[in-house]
């Protein structure tokens with residue numbers, strides 16, 4: 163089956179994960195693992211897969227792994243197909259009828275106010291960074307056309323990780339993220355953290371200027387360094403060799419510019435699985451902050467919703483413990499006729515509330531474009 167056929171076959175409830183290496187498609191569920199104890203999930207999954215070569219577990223971990231259950235399944239059927247791109251770029255766009263209602267949660271002015279409070283809290287509490295998110299709630303007259311939105315997301319995003327995964331209660335998580343939390347292939351591990359952002363522009367001159375301003379932004383480099391340091395600190399004890407570029411690279415998605423750092427390492431103990439490592443890294447300062455516990459607390463104080471599976475991780479693992487776990491951002495949770503879309507940004511002492519509000523609006527574009535919406 164090629165990547166295009168897997169996309170045609172997809173129905174909500176299936177698992178779809180398109181990367182530049184392959185497209186993983188899982189349907190049905192032979193076994194389900196759910197729970198708030200991530201290390202226990204990390205033990206149960208390889209035990210269940212052992213002895214069944216070629217089998218995979220796929221699924222999601224939430225932002226708050228202590229409050230919301232991780233949800234993993236062993237699909238009845240798994241296809242590992244070729245990458246969706248470049249062929250997917252030539253697919254026709256699917257039409258998505260617009261929603262009847264769009265509601266910002268919180269109102270944009272209140273998000274900017276929360277950012278201002280976060281900046282004060284960082285200095286009062288001696289913290290380095292917190293990530294604040296906001297949401298858009300969309301209500302459709304019928305079922306949300308998840309398949310069409312996924313199709314357009316795949317078409318629009320040649321790089322990164324474009325995904326759809328089942329959540330408890332018949333819900334789905336769909337999105338296209340550029341950020342790799344962790345992949346493991348044998349002893350080789352890779353993490354590709356992203357922090358520091360600027361919007362893309364249809365005008366090439368403005369687009370270049372935005373990129374150059376980001377590359378030169380002290381504030382964004384500070385935001386990025388907090389993240390990379392945390393990733394390196396967590397991975398170092400597991401690795402006998404860790405390669406960390408000295409300076410971040412400028413990378414882009416169709417909607418955003420980012421600073422990113424490709425961290426690669428060699429595992430000391432080959433029995434440490436991809437899920438184990440993803441659980442150790444999560445929640446990184448890309449989506450939570452630093453120090454982690456203080457940031458988690460501040461997120462709870464300032465955001466008027468539960469993040470659910472946004473800012474968690476989505477991916478797969480095989481019987482050998484190899485796998486890929488992407489950071490679940492640029493995504494939406496879908497339940498029947500409702501869709502909640504999330505976007506957040508890292509706040510550091512030098513952050514400006516209006517710029518942070520604009521950054522979340524730009525990050526919403528990944529999903530909004532796939533729905534044909536201009537908001």
Ligand SMILES: C=C(O[C@@H]1C=C(C(=O)O)C=C[C@H]1O)C(=O)O
Pocket residue numbers: 293295341356357358359420448449491492504505506507508509525
């Ligand atoms: C939190 C999000 O994105 C994260 C935050 C970034 C930032 O603050 O610059 C950049 C990339 C992501 O790690 C999101 O898209 O919702």
